[in-house]
Amino acid sequence: MSLIEGSLASFIVLLVYAVAAWAFIRSYQGKTEFPIKRLRGLDFIDDALGRVTEMGRPAHFSMGSGELDAQYFAAFEYLKYIAHKAARYDADLIVTNAIPEVQPVTEEIVKSAYTAEGKPDRYKPDNIRYVSVYALRPAVLGAFQREQVAANFMLGNYYHESVIFVEAASSVGAISIGGTTQTAQIPFFVAGADYTLIGEEFYAGSIALSGNVVHFGCLASQELGKYAAIVLTLLGAILATSGNDALIQLMSK
Amino acid sequence: MSGWQKLVNLDVRILWVLLVVALLVPMVNPIGLPLPMKEETKAAFEYVESLTPGSYVLMSVNISPMGEPENWPTAIAMFRHFMKKGLRVILVNTVPEGTMYAERLWKEYGPEGDYEYGKDVVQMPFRAGDESTIASMGADFRGLYATDQYGTPLNQLPIFDDFKDIHDVSLLTEYASTIHPLYYIQQLNAKYNVPTIISIVAVDGPKFMNYYQSGQIEGLLSGVAAGAEYELLAEVPGKAASQMDALALGHALFIGAIVLSNVAWWVTKSKDSVKGGTR
Amino acid sequence: MKQQFPVLFGAITGLLVLFASYFKAPVLQSVSNELLQWRVIVAAFALLLGIANISRIHVNRVSRKDQNTPYSLMLLIVMYGALILGLGYGAQSPQYKFIWDNVYSSLNATWYSTTAFYMMSSAWRGFRVRSVQAGVLMVAAIVVMLSKVGIGELVWSQIPAIGNWIVEIPNTAGMRGILVGSCLGAVGVSLRIMLGLERGHLGGGSK
Numbered sequence: 001m002s003l004i005e006g007s008l009a010s011f012i013v014l015l016v017y018a019v020a021a022w023a024f025i026r027s028y029q030g031k032t033e034f035p036i037k038r039l040r041g042l043d044f045i046d047d048a049l050g051r052v053t054e055m056g057r058p059a060h061f062s063m064g065s066g067e068l069d070a071q072y073f074a075a076f077e078y079l080k081y082i083a084h085k086a087a088r089y090d091a092d093l094i095v096t097n098a099i100p101e102v103q104p105v106t107e108e109i110v111k112s113a114y115t116a117e118g119k120p121d122r123y124k125p126d127n128i129r130y131v132s133v134y135a136l137r138p139a140v141l142g143a144f145q146r147e148q149v150a151a152n153f154m155l156g157n158y159y160h161e162s163v164i165f166v167e168a169a170s171s172v173g174a175i176s177i178g179g180t181t182q183t184a185q186i187p188f189f190v191a192g193a194d195y196t197l198i199g200e201e202f203y204a205g206s207i208a209l210s211g212n213v214v215h216f217g218c219l220a221s222q223e224l225g226k227y228a229a230i231v232l233t234l235l236g237a238i239l240a241t242s243g244n245d246a247l248i249q250l251m252s253k
Numbered sequence: 254m255s256g257w258q259k260l261v262n263l264d265v266r267i268l269w270v271l272l273v274v275a276l277l278v279p280m281v282n283p284i285g286l287p288l289p290m291k292e293e294t295k296a297a298f299e300y301v302e303s304l305t306p307g308s309y310v311l312m313s314v315n316i317s318p319m320g321e322p323e324n325w326p327t328a329i330a331m332f333r334h335f336m337k338k339g340l341r342v343i344l345v346n347t348v349p350e351g352t353m354y355a356e357r358l359w360k361e362y363g364p365e366g367d368y369e370y371g372k373d374v375v376q377m378p379f380r381a382g383d384e385s386t387i388a389s390m391g392a393d394f395r396g397l398y399a400t401d402q403y404g405t406p407l408n409q410l411p412i413f414d415d416f417k418d419i420h421d422v423s424l425l426t427e428y429a430s431t432i433h434p435l436y437y438i439q440q441l442n443a444k445y446n447v448p449t450i451i452s453i454v455a456v457d458g459p460k461f462m463n464y465y466q467s468g469q470i471e472g473l474l475s476g477v478a479a480g481a482e483y484e485l486l487a488e489v490p491g492k493a494a495s496q497m498d499a500l501a502l503g504h505a506l507f508i509g510a511i512v513l514s515n516v517a518w519w520v521t522k523s524k525d526s527v528k529g530g531t532r
Numbered sequence: 533m534k535q536q537f538p539v540l541f542g543a544i545t546g547l548l549v550l551f552a553s554y555f556k557a558p559v560l561q562s563v564s565n566e567l568l569q570w571r572v573i574v575a576a577f578a579l580l581l582g583i584a585n586i587s588r589i590h591v592n593r594v595s596r597k598d599q600n601t602p603y604s605l606m607l608l609i610v611m612y613g614a615l616i617l618g619l620g621y622g623a624q625s626p627q628y629k630f631i632w633d634n635v636y637s638s639l640n641a642t643w644y645s646t647t648a649f650y651m652m653s654s655a656w657r658g659f660r661v662r663s664v665q666a667g668v669l670m671v672a673a674i675v676v677m678l679s680k681v682g683i684g685e686l687v688w689s690q691i692p693a694i695g696n697w698i699v700e701i702p703n704t705a706g707m708r709g710i711l712v713g714s715c716l717g718a719v720g721v722s723l724r725i726m727l728g729l730e731r732g733h734l735g736g737g738s739k
Contacts, residue, residue: 003554004555010554017716018727067436069432070717070718073725100585101575134640160644163647163654167654167658168650181710181714183460184457199713200713202717203714203720215724222716226716229716263656265653265656268652268656269653286681286682287686288682289685289692291696318636353632356624381575381579386568388568389572392552392564392565396565444553459703459704462703462704478681500681502683504678506652511656511670512674514659515660
């Protein structure tokens with residue numbers, strides 16, 4: 001068994017990443033405080049849920065119409081946090097899903113949250129809706145209008161529905177929080193939503209909410225990876241500008 | 254309420270009507286505005302030009318009705334260019350709607366280049382699974398597709414006579430309004446070094462510019478404007494060029510709206526602050 | 533067991549597919565290929581879950597007989613009607629294509645087109661130049677928009693070149709930064725799944 005040609009560099013990067021994550025997890029074991037700054041977006045989530053409770057109107061959560069990828073796993077942490085809070089405050093939470101694979105997952109998360117908060121009777125299965133990719137936009141807009149949502153959480157893999165949802169939420173007076181790593185949609189969130197979690201902030205926020213030592217270990221490793229990327233980029237730019245392709249050759253191995 | 258304040262509180266439906274007018278009028282009465290040619294479109298054209306007749310092109314038609322106005326003219330222009338060059342085209346799709354567009358492509362435009370189904374062009378059936386399906390195309394193409402769209406086994410189709418696996422593909426082109434191009438870049442371009450050209454809706458263009466600039470992909474066709482440019486380069490007049498004036502006026506209206514609304518906002522804001530307003 | 537099995541299954545399959553993309557081993561490759569085909573099949577079956585959920589919600593609504601009953605009824609008729617036509621006559625049949633061309637395509641394109649109207653409202657109401665940075669952003673946005681269409685060249689011949697420079701240099705630099713950060717985050721999530729450390733999707737929590 002040998003390595004496939006051209007995959008050595010990426011395999012080493014992956015190994016270093018994994019070992020660093022493991023070392024950080026070990027160093028964080030037993031700790032309850034982690035060195036992470038509080039993201040303002042997370043305070044906004046609390047404020048939005050407070051508003052939902054005060055107004056007696058439901059909150060809406062959607063993960064967008066994008067394909068199932070890592071963003072969904074981060075979004076599940078947000079959903080879990082929001083569902084727990086909604087259950088605690090006796091608020092209704094509507095979840096609209098565009099892809100079928102996540103339907104049972106979201107049902108389970110919301111149901112578990114209401115049960116854990118001692119309010120299983122407040123859980124409404126009809127509020128966790130699968131509508132298919134292209135029906136997501138009309139279905140969510142319909143829910144905004146009919147059910148007069150007070151908070152609109154758009155956290156996940158978003159496409160052009162981002163601009164539609166923020167504008168529609170604003171028209172019913174709902175507060176909007178957006179978070180995605182889809183670079184094309186970030187400008188729409190920034191322009192229209194009340195708060196936006198940009199790129200890696202989206203993953204960091206989900207980790208902060210999870211309060212999980214394993215997640216924090218991975219986040220620290222991610223941070224280290226970022227510094228390594230900055231150093232490699234600078235080095236690569238200097239070498240390439242001076243006509244030296246040693247780093248490119250090394251990374252292609 | 255002052256005129257500026259009225260402007261700030263303008264009913265947006267007025268703007269919507271203006272938008273419809275700005276888009277419709279040039280479609281009925283073309284203005285003939287100049288068409289700027291982008292380097293990444295030229296690079297895509299030149300790469301196709303460099304291919305030898307009989308080369309395999311994997312054409313991923315991940316078009317849906319929502320992406321049709323932006324991607325479809327490009328797909329048509331490129332398919333017609335492929336026929337001019339005598340390339341063998343394998344049509345695939347990983348979004349269900351793509352099936353209809355792939356079929357329209359070879360049925361409506363194939364006769365123009367005397368392309369024979371099964372010999373010069375073939376359509377594979379839709380497979381769900383997004384990135385995993387694309388990974389399977391690379392790992393085991395014949396395992397993923399036992400038959401073509403119409404149930405004919407691949408070994409009975411002459412187009413596959415010289416096709417063993419993904420390494421035989423000389424060019425991969427992807428037409429999409431979603432994240433699928435990224436999956437193709439990750440699973441087929443980066444892993445198997447399949448030369449790739451991406452056609453994407455304009456809003457996603459800047460995202461894929463990374464891959465073009467770094468030399469990872471051969472060309473980038475962003476939005477209907479790229480379709481119009483490609484039609485011009487390949488000398489295959491089509492739908493895209495006729496939409497360019499409407500696109501230009503639409504852009505002008507957006508720019509006007511941003512500037513005017515900000516001027517109105519600034520004027521009302523400064524008046525409020527003079528009066529001791531709360532803004 | 534309810535949580536352990538999916539975690540274990542996810543970890544084993546994830547690691548197998550990951551190693552198959554790094555190591556040359558015929559057995560590993562064929563197992564990995566097989567697993568990728570399974571994913572394709574599972575994705576198709578997931579659609580059935582979706583149909584079951586839609587049916588449950590709307591059958592409930594129809595039985596409640598409230599003001600939304602006619603809409604729910606219409607949804608069920610259209611969904612099952614299209615399904616029966618597709619299964620009975622095939623997706624290439626004229627009957628199914630009639631629905632595709634005259635209903636699905638038109639509705640789908642209409643919904644996408646509405647984005648332009650929402651963007652228009654957003655341009656009018658949402659984009660306010662509150663700071664110098666926002667001002668720079670607005671100027672850059674206007675130049676890029678002008679550079680993409682013929683009007684830019686008419687305004688000033690250098691606009692296409694400046695617009696392309698903005699897209700290719702500062703924009704690409706920013707996009708790369710976000711992309712690298714996002715990819716590292718995605719690698720973190722994937723690693724946790726493959727090592728059986730991610731349980732957020734199982735409802736019970738990852739703590």
